[in-house]
Amino acid sequence: MSAAPVIGTGLDPESCYRAVKSRDRRFDGVFYTAVRTTGIYCRPSCPARTPASANVTFHPSAAAAQAAGYRACKRCLPDATPGSPDWDVAATAAGRAMRLIADGVVDREGVEGLARRVGYTPRHLSRILAGELGAGPLALARARRAQTARVLIETTSLTYADIAFASGFSSVRQFNDTVREVYAATPTELRGRRGGHPVTGTVSMRLAVRTPFAGRALLDFLAYHLVPGVEVAGDGWYARTLDLPHGPGTVRLDIDDAPEAGQTAFVSATFELEDLRDTAAAVERTRRLVDADCDPLAVAEHFAGDPVIGPLARRYPGLRVPGQVDGDEVAIRTVIGQQVSVVGACTVTGRLVAEHGRPVTSAIPGLTSLFPDAAMLAGLDPTTLPMPRARGRALVGLAQALASGDVALDRGPDRDDVRRALLELPGIGPWTADYVAMRALAHPDVFLPTDVGVRNALTRLGHDPVVASSRQDAWRPWRSYALMHLWNTLMPPVATEET
Structure with missing residues (x-):
């Protein structure tokens, strides 16, 4: 993000005001503009007349503006923005x-x-x-x-x-x-x-995402990694079950590309929640899944001149790193998928869900179960799992660490501390720990040079994998996005259900 207004832990008023004058949507959610003469606060891209610089102050959060006595602008709805990248x-x-x-x-x-x-x-x-x-x-x-x-x-009504x-x-x-x-x-x-619209056991809303947004590529990734019973996808949509603090739920996302750079786009989400108190958690976890707060223009600018990733970034602007709705689930699925194909991993994981997942009721066909939680998996006999014994022991050991709190994937602890804790577990190596960091902890700077897919992608693109991977330091701090661009070149056509 060029001309970023954030300097250290403060805001540079001159940079902020330039963003406001240009109505730069990239900074929506990064800071808020409060106008003394009106007593309101706005997003930087507010379409109202730009106030005089002497009449404005800048705040790093909506809460800070509210604490200073300002009310939200009714025109630009400053709280309806992606979070800060x-x-x-x-x-x-x-x-x-x-x-x-x-x-x-x-x-x-x-x-x-x-x-x-x-x-x-x-x-x-x-x-x-x-x-x-x-x-x-x-x-x-x-x-x-x-x-x-x-x-x-x-x-809603x-x-x-x-x-x-x-x-x-x-x-x-x-x-x-x-x-x-x-x-x-x-x-x-x-x-x-x-004006609300009637709902029956559902809550529908739009989730703000920064553009460009390669929604179809994200959908293809999710559809390719579907776990039967937990996830299902169709033409332009994806749905899954949610294990929420107060009860189960489901979400259906309607996902499409939003190519116009510098705007705010929306992903339509429909939630079925057993307990409405889980609304905020369901929304936040779904936003993580679609990487809604990414700054795609900053990523594209960083890769612009790179001979390896640059052409891929131009071909798929706004490519996202798929996140997660449950960090424990990502880690467990990653261990199951060690040294097997994606299709094989999904099949084995589906068997685990069928045997140990908790049943749910949903209006969406195919959604039948919650993913088994760590506490339940921690008590299994590794020899009964449908996988090699060493991997079964690694899975149960990981589940025990997650259930006890020795490893926390809720994005609260420091990422480096989590990685060290993962590597201390038997059967968890650097590839697994780094992949979990990328997906579960939203780490934007992970690269997997030993990954077979990475090597195959680079070879298909005409690059020597060793030479090309040696450039990875030039891709910081966005190496996770470089990794996704390489994997994206290998994505096969995905067969989805119709609805």
Whole structure:
């Protein structure tokens, strides 16, 4: 991202104002513009007349702007933006905490639970968040609840009481007061402005993603790696089951390309939730899956002159690194897939799901089970698993480490600490640990030079694999995207179901 307004943990006012003057959508979600004369805050790309520089201040989060007494702009809806890509690139304690806050950890476990997951005392974590994001964990969680509430008010016909608890508020009164304060409107006024549509056991919304967005390539990857019972895909859509904090759920995503650079596109998501309190967690985990907060223009700019990755990045602008809805699931699937083909791994994993997955009921044909959780897999006899004994022992050992908390893949701990913990487990080598870091921890800078697919892709492109892989330092900090571009050249046609 050129001319980035973030310098250290602060914001450079001149760079921020240039982004506002140019209405640069790349910075939506990176910072917020507050206008003293109107008392509102906006996203940088707000279409309203650009305010005078003397009348604006810049804030690193919506919560910081709200704490300073500003209300959300009703025209540009500044909270309806992708999150900051810096949260994944740098993966500081503040960024890791923001991912957990978005998942609803503060609502479920309080500030103490959030701090424990990130590895700090509550007081020290609050200082870090206030310094980097301009607000403490409670204010950041409140801003996230307000955003979820607004989306549900405007896009569904759920009752206000249901919306209040689905958004994470502890009472309807708290919900009403927060909505009025943040949006200068009552819930009834917000619903009247947009108009909700009837829903029956479902919640539908649009997930903001930065463009360009190679949605079809992402869909092809997900469809190629489907696990029967847990996932299903069709022409332009993908669906899967969700194991959420308060109960099971499912999500269906309608995915397409969004080639126009520098805009905000949307992925349509329809959730079936047993408990509406899981709305925020379901949304955040789905956003992880589609890599919604990636800055594709920064990635493309970095690869522009590279002889290996540059042509691929131009052919597939906005290619994403598929994420996950459950880090434990990714790790377990990765171990199952060691030294076997993708098709073989999906077949074996499907057998594991059929035998040990918890059944779910869904309106989407083919979705029958939740992926088996780590605690259940930890108690299995490795010799009974449909795989070589060494891999079975590695899988059960990993499950035991996940169930006990010795390894945490919730994106709270430091990535390097997680990698070291994984490598200490029998049967977990560098390839597995790095792949898990890329998919489960959203690490943007992972490369697998020994991977057979990487070598095959480079050979097909006419490059010597050893020579080309020696360039990987030039691809930092986006080596995960370089890896995906290489794998993408090997993707076969994917047969999907029709619906």
